[in-house]
Amino acid sequence: MHGRLKSRPPDAARLRQREERLRKYRESMRELRECRGGPVLALTASVLAANPDVATCWGLRREVLLLEPEPHWVDSELAFVAGCLAVNPKSYGAWHHRAWVLRWVPAPAATAAAERGLCARLLAADPRNFHAWEHRRALPPQEPEAELGFTEQLLGRDFSNFSAWHQRLRLLRSHGSIPQERLPHELELVRNAAFTDPHDQSAWIYLRCALSQALPPPRILSLYLHRDDPTLAVTFSRPIVAGPELEVLLDGAPVDGSWRSAEGGARSSRTWLLDLPPAPPASALHLRVTWAPGPAPCDLTLQSGENEAWWQEPIVARELFWPEVGVSEAGLLQAQAQWCRELRELEPQSRGCLLALALLLWALEPLEHEEETRSCLQELKAADPLRRGFVSDAASRLEVAAALLRRGAGPEGELCLRGKALTSLPLLERMVLVPRLDLAHNGLGGLPAAMGALRRLKVLDVAHNNLRSLQGFPPLPWLEEMGLEGNPLSHASALAPLAACPRLARLRLAGTPLAAAPGAAAHVAQLLPRVDVSLG
Secondary structure, X not given: XXXXXXXXXXXXXXXXXXXXXXXXHHHHHHHHHHOOOOOHHHXXXXXXXXXXXXXXXXXXXXXXXXXXOOOOOHHHHHHHHHHHHHHOOOOHHHHHHHHHHHOOOOOHHHHHHHHHHHHHHHHHHOOOOHHHHHHHHHXXXXXXXXXXXXXXXXXXXXXXXXXXXXXXXXXXXXXXXXXXXXXXXXHHHHHHHXXXXXXXXXXXXXXXXXOEOOOOOOOEEEEEEEOOXXXXXXXXXXXXXXXXXXXXXXXXXXXXXXXXXXXXXXXXXXXXXXXXXXOOOOOOEEEEEEEOOOOOOEEEEEOOOOOEEEEEOOOOHHHHHOOOEOOOOHHHHHHHHHHHHHHHHHOOOOHHHHHHHHHHHHHHOOOOOHHHHHHHHHHHHHHOHHXXXXXXXXXXXXXXXXXXXXXXXXXXOEEEOOOOOOOOOOOHHHOOOOOEEEOOOOOOOOOOHHHHHOOOOOEEEOOOOOOOOOOOOOOOOOOOEEEOOOOOOOOHHHHHHHHHOXXXXXXXXXXXXXXXOOOHHHHHHHHOOOOEEEOO
16 A cells, blocks of 8 residues: 555664664775775775675775785685675676686686575575676586576476576577477476466567577568669668678679668668669660678569569568568477467467467468467457557558468559558568559558658558658659548648659548648649649
């Protein structure tokens, strides 16, 4: 209850003891400030025993100890620091001083066992003492199985020990991913923890990490070039900073020029543009793009008589929703999905279970399990209202990924995402060849600058969303028609980014506050003089 004391107030005797300690501490600090070559060790010990966080005292002790001809003080100093850690187990100064003392230990391997024992005692009292964990990691390593046994012992006491799960993952993934022969035991450990407490998040996080691998380095996903707009567009799997490692050969000769971001001034971007020399209408062009960290060059040929050319990497389904998944054995993933289904029936409000099951189903067969994955995310919204935004973005990613898989990677056809409750626009780097994009009747609050990747887009429908401004909208070179009906756009200035779209010819604004505003037609015409604007 508010206003109630958390503990019994100290009695008169305890108050007198506290005042006496405070008096001695102040007296020692005064003597220490006045001390010049006197008994510094004794004075600093008096201060630090009461307050181990006085960094000046630790520094003075190190200066005095270094004056000794032999480091015979190591054992006594370790014992003294251990006493200070008993007063404050998370004292930065005490842990730093202990690490400094250990540099003078003649046999580090022999002392390591005692240090691990100290860490174990402190972690038994507070499993999340990150100082103790970092100190333990800095010691000479023991056998991996012994350290894994230590973490398993801690998890046996409390499955909610995030630090123990983290230490375990560091050990097992020291060479990349968890060894396949070890994975079944780890997954069984997670299963036991999840059934013990389905609402604790530590085991679910470990499950996702155990089944994941580090993301691969950036690679080229697509190339696009149009003869009438001789600008090469290179789209990557992850944002990069274009530099000397990104090279282009045009018919065997290097192309000079500077790269610019399709997002308009962004330092790092997924899509980078390079202006090429104008090409005669009947000529053929051959481009070779080399990304030094990438696996191999990418080639693009614009044939004589053709207006555009493209190259695109085939889409891998599991990379769209859970790109980090590193387990390819379907049986293993199916087993995890099955026990998650069983737990879902017992505990339908388990947030970790719902998210893990959605990821596992997508990693198995995305379109086959689409409805079940969607239902998991819908239930997760209700079970975790504080993270509703995150879940809504995950659901948006699911809808976009499913639509991309159905459409395929071809250049023709519309990508329809109408009425999918989208709150974000992920996977734009996979839409480079889309000519028509339908985003009407969603919950989008803005159009991201990453839409600069849509180099072939001609028709964009974003009617009936939550757009109040088009700030950040990139200059799309082939955009001809755009629908903005039903959005809360109230000022003509909100449409300013559209003036940079050179081929925009038709704009629909019916049902917006701007359309009903006095003089709206004149304001929009002044801003977009070459565009046919429909206000009704």
